[in-house]
Amino acid sequence: xxxxxxxxxxxxxxxxxxKETSLLTSDSGKTVLAVGEATCGIxxxxxxxxxxxxxxxxxxxxxxxxxxxxxxxxxxxxxxxVEVREPGKKSVYYGYVTEDTAREIVSGHLLKGKPLTQxxxxxxxWIP
Amino acid sequence: MSSxxxxxxxxxxxxxxxDPESIxxxxxxxxxxxxxxxxxxxxxxxxxETVKKSGLRGRGGAGFPTGIKWETARRSESDIKYVLCxxxxxxxxxxxxxxxxxxxxxxVLEAMAICGYAIGASQGIIYVxxxxxxxxxxxxxxxxxxxxxxxxxxxxxxxxxxxxVRLYFGAGAFVCGxxxxxxxxxxxxxxxxxxxxxxPAVKGLWDKPTNxxxxxxxxxxxxxxxxxxxxxxxxxxxxxxxxxxxxxxxxVNNVGLVEVPMGTPLRxxxxxxxxxxxxxxxxxxxxxxxxxxxxxxxxxLDTPIEYESLISLGSMMGSGGMIVLDEDDCMVGISKFxxxxxxxxxxxxxxxxxxxNVRLLEILDRITEGKGEEKDMDDLENLGNTIKDTALCGLGxxxxxxxxxxxxxxxxxxxxxxYHKRCPAGSCSKxxxxxxxxxxxxxxxxxxxxxxxxxxxxxxxxxxxxxxxxCIKCGVCFSKCRFKAIVRG
Numbered sequence: 178x179x180x181x182x183x184x185x186x187x188x189x190x191x192x193x194x195x196k197e198t199s200l201l202t203s204d205s206g207k208t209v210l211a212v213g214e215a216t217c218g219i220x221x222x223x224x225x226x227x228x229x230x231x232x233x234x235x236x237x238x239x240x241x242x243x244x245x246x247x248x249x250x251x252x253x254x255x256x257x258x259v260e261v262r263e264p265g266k267k268s269v270y271y272g273y274v275t276e277d278t279a280r281e282i283v284s285g286h287l288l289k290g291k292p293l294t295q296x297x298x299x300x301x302x303w304i305p
Numbered sequence: 306m307s308s309x310x311x312x313x314x315x316x317x318x319x320x321x322x323x324d325p326e327s328i329x330x331x332x333x334x335x336x337x338x339x340x341x342x343x344x345x346x347x348x349x350x351x352x353x354e355t356v357k358k359s360g361l362r363g364r365g366g367a368g369f370p371t372g373i374k375w376e377t378a379r380r381s382e383s384d385i386k387y388v389l390c391x392x393x394x395x396x397x398x399x400x401x402x403x404x405x406x407x408x409x410x411x412x413v414l415e416a417m418a419i420c421g422y423a424i425g426a427s428q429g430i431i432y433v434x435x436x437x438x439x440x441x442x443x444x445x446x447x448x449x450x451x452x453x454x455x456x457x458x459x460x461x462x463x464x465x466x467x468x469x470v471r472l473y474f475g476a477g478a479f480v481c482g483x484x485x486x487x488x489x490x491x492x493x494x495x496x497x498x499x500x501x502x503x504x505p506a507v508k509g510l511w512d513k514p515t516n517x518x519x520x521x522x523x524x525x526x527x528x529x530x531x532x533x534x535x536x537x538x539x540x541x542x543x544x545x546x547x548x549x550x551x552x553x554x555x556x557v558n559n560v561g562l563v564e565v566p567m568g569t570p571l572r573x574x575x576x577x578x579x580x581x582x583x584x585x586x587x588x589x590x591x592x593x594x595x596x597x598x599x600x601x602x603x604x605x606l607d608t609p610i611e612y613e614s615l616i617s618l619g620s621m622m623g624s625g626g627m628i629v630l631d632e633d634d635c636m637v638g639i640s641k642f643x644x645x646x647x648x649x650x651x652x653x654x655x656x657x658x659x660x661x662n663v664r665l666l667e668i669l670d671r672i673t674e675g676k677g678e679e680k681d682m683d684d685l686e687n688l689g690n691t692i693k694d695t696a697l698c699g700l701g702x703x704x705x706x707x708x709x710x711x712x713x714x715x716x717x718x719x720x721x722x723x724y725h726k727r728c729p730a731g732s733c734s735k736x737x738x739x740x741x742x743x744x745x746x747x748x749x750x751x752x753x754x755x756x757x758x759x760x761x762x763x764x765x766x767x768x769x770x771x772x773x774x775x776c777i778k779c780g781v782c783f784s785k786c787r788f789k790a791i792v793r794g
Contacts, residue, residue: 178328180455182463184341187456191332198333200323213321215407216439217400217561248408250321251312251562260321302312302564304322305540 208242208287211260215249221256222275229276230259233283242287255298261286272298311573313540314564315548316364316524320408325443328450331411337456339527343419344464352423352530353379359534360546361526365391365482365519366597366623367699368545368612371526374516377506378424381514386426388417388468389510389517391487392433392440395479396595397646399626401550402520404562406433406440409524410447414470416526418457421468424516429470432487436477444472479596479650483698484517486652497654498698519624521550541567545611549622555592555629556583568609571601575629586631590714594623596643596650597703599710600636619710621703635732636715637722640708641669647704658701661692665708673733677723686712731793734778738794743768745790752782752791 181187200209212218212227227244234242252258255272259282262268269292271282278296286292314320323330331337343352357372378386390413394402406413417429433441448470451457459467473491480486481496488510490496509515525547529537541547545567551574554560558580565574571591575581582588590600599620601608608614612622630639648662665688668681689705696702712719721727728736741752741761748766753759760776763769771782783791 178450178453180453182455184345184462187332187337187341187462191335194329195333198323198327198330200330200333211321215320215404216437217404219439245324246326247322248320248325249404249562251317251404251564252559253561254559255561258321302314304314304318305536 206241206264208264209262210242210244210282211247211262212244213248213250213256213258213260214246217249217253218256218258223257225276226257226259226274226279229279230283233280234287237283237288239283239287250300251302252298252300258298261292268300270298270300271296311565311569311577312563313548313566315528315537315540316405316521316550317408317562317564318528319412320404320562323409325408325410326446328411328447328454328456331409335531336411336527337415337451339530340415340418340422340456341462343422343530344462344466347530349379349423349425352419355530355534356423356526359529359537360544361522361529361537362545362612363519364521364525364549364625366594366621368622371518371522374506374518375420375423377504378426378514378516381507383514385428385511385513386424387510387513387515388420388424388426388429389484389488389491389505389515390417390429390431390433390523391482391484391517391519392431392437393475393482393487394434394437394520394624395477395482395650396597396624396626397643398554398628399552399595399624401552401562401625403437403440405520405524405550406437407443410440410443411451412527413444413520413523414447414451414457416523417470418461418468419526419530420516420518420523422466424514426514426516427467427469429468430473430491430510431470432473432475432481432491434477435474441472441474448472478652479646480652480698480700483700485698487517488515495652497652498700500697521625542609542611544613549610549625551625551627553579553627553629555627556586556631556634557581557629558583565610567611570607570609572606574610574627575606579629582629582631586633588629589632589634590630590636592620592628592630592639592707593626594621594703594706595626596647597621597699597706598623598626599706600630600639600714601710602714619706619713621706633730633732635673635728635730636711636718637669637673637728638730638732640711641666641673643707644669644704647700651700651704655695655697655701657692657695658697658704661688661696662701662704664688665692665705669708672719672722673728674735675722675726677719677726679723681723682712682716682719731780737778738773739771739776739778739780739783740792740794741769741771742790742792745788747788747790749788751785751787755781755785757781
């Protein structure tokens, strides 16, 4: 990895890599599925959910979608959790995600562009 | 701006948002900018001053002002100083620190480096529980990435300032969350506390000045440096600025982590964010502060939560564990649960804690077995207060709190146990029994088939009977009966 030698280099690195990170930026054009993989999520089955998502995405040939593992979003009761981040749209949070729900997220939400009607969590947190 | 649920995330801002194993993600959320700002735009004194003015207080439990700790460590003269992070989260039901380390490990590293610059230290140590393997793994990855990129190590960002972080694994002793015990443990000694003063900021690890803060405290630091102390003070209350993360557990619908501004009423956390009590049961109390804290009853649900208000209610902030109790929880039993924990975890160095807690536990055992005596409540209170006044460290000084707070708010429950040998919550197994009402029993055999010790007999369509001698009082029959034919009493 690059060694950063000054504050300016840090700032430049940030700008250069912004599009590559899993965070949703309006110009990235990429959809990110964030699966909560802290201890709570993993215990509830997040690893298998991520695996199913990965398989389905491969199967459907979706190239502009990436899956990342995040930490705990705090909604431990609703794990496993999957957040769908699409450019220019508000994130959709799914809770109690089973392997079946994971397949539906890919076939319904990603392919048909329609968020599922079930499993949606009303997430409202303010990050100042 | 502020959301309806009342959650405001500063310490948890990246948790569940970024990939904790990607330093690019962290940097993209302005990560390591606070460190750069401190190194290039601020003097160490200015950093200390900013933390002081922010009013940030220790999130590990006691609420000591973080800036004062930093200032003391800065003023202590020494060739070597240390920055320590207390990640020995041990309260039953508390998992805030684990979540921060698993979800955003870099924010702790960045804060420790800022602290090192402020106090004049170049070595950081994180004391983390070995029982948190995922947190350990993510910390190791983060340290490696930050070192590779020149954000830790020698001459950070060309500033001339050097700072290294290493991990030290705790073996699971609760007392090692107490700072002097923790330091003994890091040095390879027994996890035992010592008298303070001298405080760690003056004489800490290997007798060198050491700043020790908890994970959540550090998780606030980078944001304070980046946005300024005025920004931080817009959240929370005058005496307790900022936010606090709570690990909401127990009989509440939405178990999880919540971060709310200090001063938020308990009711908002339990009813709005927590979604109320499970199965429409009645709220009885909220236990905060773990084994060092106490129980807050329903009549105080509207108290704004901050360090002082919780202490005046006989509880404490603690590290942020919050266990919600309902009508089925016996308050004597809850005290016994925590006392069993502290009696086991007492390191044994001082007599009040080593022997006193065991005596307290014996009294509670007697009460829950129906052998309570009239003088027991006075004895619990006197002995409890004596232990609080005389124990060597925070563990013993707070271990009687669960008893003292439940005596204060739920003395009727103690009296029921002592005078009437009854457990009103129906939880103390020695004090309850199950009986089948002959006029209601339909002989459906469900109870008999579900009894784990097969002590219920009776023919189909005829009244069943429980063999009281063999009954283990598990309550399975009680919950399985569809005809309300089984009573507890």
